[in-house]
Amino acid sequence: MEAITRDFFLFLSKNNMLNNIAKKRGGSFAAGKIIGGTDFQSSIKFIKQLNDSGLSVTVDHLGEFVDSKKVTQERTAECIETIEMISREKLDSQVSLKMTSLGLDIDHALVIENMTKILDTAEKHGVMVTIDMEDEVRCQATIDIFRQFKEKYSCISTVLQAYLFRTEKDLDDLGQFKPFLRLVKGAYKESPEVAFPEKKDVDENYKKLIKQSLLNGNYTAIASHDDKIIEFTKELAKKHNIPNTQFEFQMLYGMRSKTQHELVKQGYKMRVYVPYGLDWYGYFMRRLAERPSNISFAFKGMVRS
Numbered sequence: 001m002e003a004i005t006r007d008f009f010l011f012l013s014k015n016n017m018l019n020n021i022a023k024k025r026g027g028s029f030a031a032g033k034i035i036g037g038t039d040f041q042s043s044i045k046f047i048k049q050l051n052d053s054g055l056s057v058t059v060d061h062l063g064e065f066v067d068s069k070k071v072t073q074e075r076t077a078e079c080i081e082t083i084e085m086i087s088r089e090k091l092d093s094q095v096s097l098k099m100t101s102l103g104l105d106i107d108h109a110l111v112i113e114n115m116t117k118i119l120d121t122a123e124k125h126g127v128m129v130t131i132d133m134e135d136e137v138r139c140q141a142t143i144d145i146f147r148q149f150k151e152k153y154s155c156i157s158t159v160l161q162a163y164l165f166r167t168e169k170d171l172d173d174l175g176q177f178k179p180f181l182r183l184v185k186g187a188y189k190e191s192p193e194v195a196f197p198e199k200k201d202v203d204e205n206y207k208k209l210i211k212q213s214l215l216n217g218n219y220t221a222i223a224s225h226d227d228k229i230i231e232f233t234k235e236l237a238k239k240h241n242i243p244n245t246q247f248e249f250q251m252l253y254g255m256r257s258k259t260q261h262e263l264v265k266q267g268y269k270m271r272v273y274v275p276y277g278l279d280w281y282g283y284f285m286r287r288l289a290e291r292p293s294n295i296s297f298a299f300k301g302m303v304r305s
Ligand code: FAD
Pocket: 131, 132, 133, 134, 159, 161, 184, 185, 186, 187, 188, 223, 224, 225, 226, 227, 250, 251, 252, 255, 256, 272, 273, 290, 291, 294
């Protein structure tokens, strides 16, 4: 039943018609619950509150699978503005973005052009930019873009997904860069040809990758709400004398806030992923796929609004 629910929401997450309806209805029902706001300006007060309570942030301007060159250029300009505002407002925040929002599905040269502008600004202001990982068909292209920019910029990181068979090798191959990596379980619907179909195998592979990344000396973000994964990381760090400064935990805004604060109290770095913008539909459906009960409050709000 759990798998059917997950597949259903992941199927809905790619529905263009529902996405357009969602955009027109706005995002006010979710603002302050699972997204920071409908624009970056309106998210600043939430980011400041999080920072004041000891939590670091990464912001993500929602939007993916963009098929218009003009929209990718608007996204690039907005991202540059966000980086400048982070610096001006002295926020403890990084930026996360998706390559399909900058033109990955349109033209490789366009993504490179857009990313170069963003990274030039990020490097100038010392703001880290993380390339989120999307579905498996775009994984190689995303890693190639990361490698290309990592040669020139220090303010760039990316994400590897534990459900993919290929990830152990990707982690090995990226070792030469001593990268800052975010490790996740993976949020898309993938075929059994490329990804572990069983959750228990994903969890085991996740632990293996965390160990591999930390023992290689990479700065590693463990992005999970799973207590078992968090405990595993803490014990691993203790056993191998890995300092707390070599890793951080990450969670999504609106999920497990109490645990986030407890981890800060225990002396761990905790970063909250704060999405903002009108394009919340795909993000929201993937969160429903992971855990329908936890965000049912937001769903009720959407039906009422
Ligand atoms: P799950 O495997 O979903 O749950 C395991 C257990 O954890 C549950 O049984 C429950 O006990 C506990 N749990 C989980 N969620 C909650 C909750 N909300 N409240 C209470 N208990 C809970 N995926 C990508 O594919 N690409 C990305 O770039 C990406 N970036 C991410 C960035 C961040 C900061 C985070 C947190 C996730 C990101 N993800 C990304 C999503 C990720 O791949 C998983 O789909 C998502 O995090 C769910 O897996 P999990 O490890 O949190 O726990």
